[in-house]
Amino acid sequence: MNNSKKLERLNEEVARLYTLSLVAKQVHWNMKGQNFLSIHQLLDTLATELRDIADETAERSSALGSVPEISPHTLVAQSFAGNVPSGKVSTEEAAKYFREVLGDEIDSLVELAKTISDSDPITQDICIASARKLSKLQWLFQSHGL
Numbered sequence: 001m002n003n004s005k006k007l008e009r010l011n012e013e014v015a016r017l018y019t020l021s022l023v024a025k026q027v028h029w030n031m032k033g034q035n036f037l038s039i040h041q042l043l044d045t046l047a048t049e050l051r052d053i054a055d056e057t058a059e060r061s062s063a064l065g066s067v068p069e070i071s072p073h074t075l076v077a078q079s080f081a082g083n084v085p086s087g088k089v090s091t092e093e094a095a096k097y098f099r100e101v102l103g104d105e106i107d108s109l110v111e112l113a114k115t116i117s118d119s120d121p122i123t124q125d126i127c128i129a130s131a132r133k134l135s136k137l138q139w140l141f142q143s144h145g146l
Contacts, residue, residue, distance in 0.1 A: 001115045007066040009112050010123070014058045016070045016105060017130075021050035023084050024098070033091035035144055042123050046098065046137050053130045078092055095141045102138040106131045 001009075028043035058068040085093050113127035 001117075001119070003005045003064070006116060006120065006123070007061055007064055009115075010057055010061040011066060011068045013112065013125070014054050014061065014074055015070060016108065017050050017054035017057065018070045020101060020105065021047045021054065022075075023101075024050060027085055027089050027094045027097070029141065030087065031094050035091050037105045039094055039141075039144065042137070043094070043098075043141055044099075045064065047057055049133055049137060053133065056126060057130065060123055075124050091144075095144050097134075099138055099141045102134050102141070109134070 024043045024047035028040060028047065031040060031043070054070070058070075061068045083097075085097055109127045109131040113124045113131070116124045116127065118124070
């Protein structure tokens with residue numbers, strides 16, 4: 001993967017991760033139902049983790065000479081979040097949505113790590129570590145059995 005394509009993909013990941021952190025807070029505020037407290041707390045953890053991963057990814061992109069953006073215009077233009085739950089959301093809807101969307105994000109990060117390969121081991125490591133963190137959170141959503 002050439003450097004400009006790598007930077008483009010890193011910046012896409014920053015936007016994806018930050019968008020997901022916003023969705024996690026949206027659902028966190030508007031969710032009701034079975035296992036409320038544990039999923040409510042898990043969504044807070046998820047939002048924080050997604051922002052932290054986005055920050056590390058953006059800093060790496062910047063260190064490589066790019067200009068990562070998360071302006072509202074950029075986030076809307078690069079929206080990928082699928083069918084974002086809106087209004088009042090059941091805990092079942094929340095768990096299902098985040099199981100699926102985290103799976104997509106994990107796949108995206110793993111694919112990016114594979115395409116970077118050994119040409120940039122630091123960026124590759126960031127992608128793999130990020131996928132690992134999100135995989136654990138996905139497992140926590142799956143463990144609720146909703």
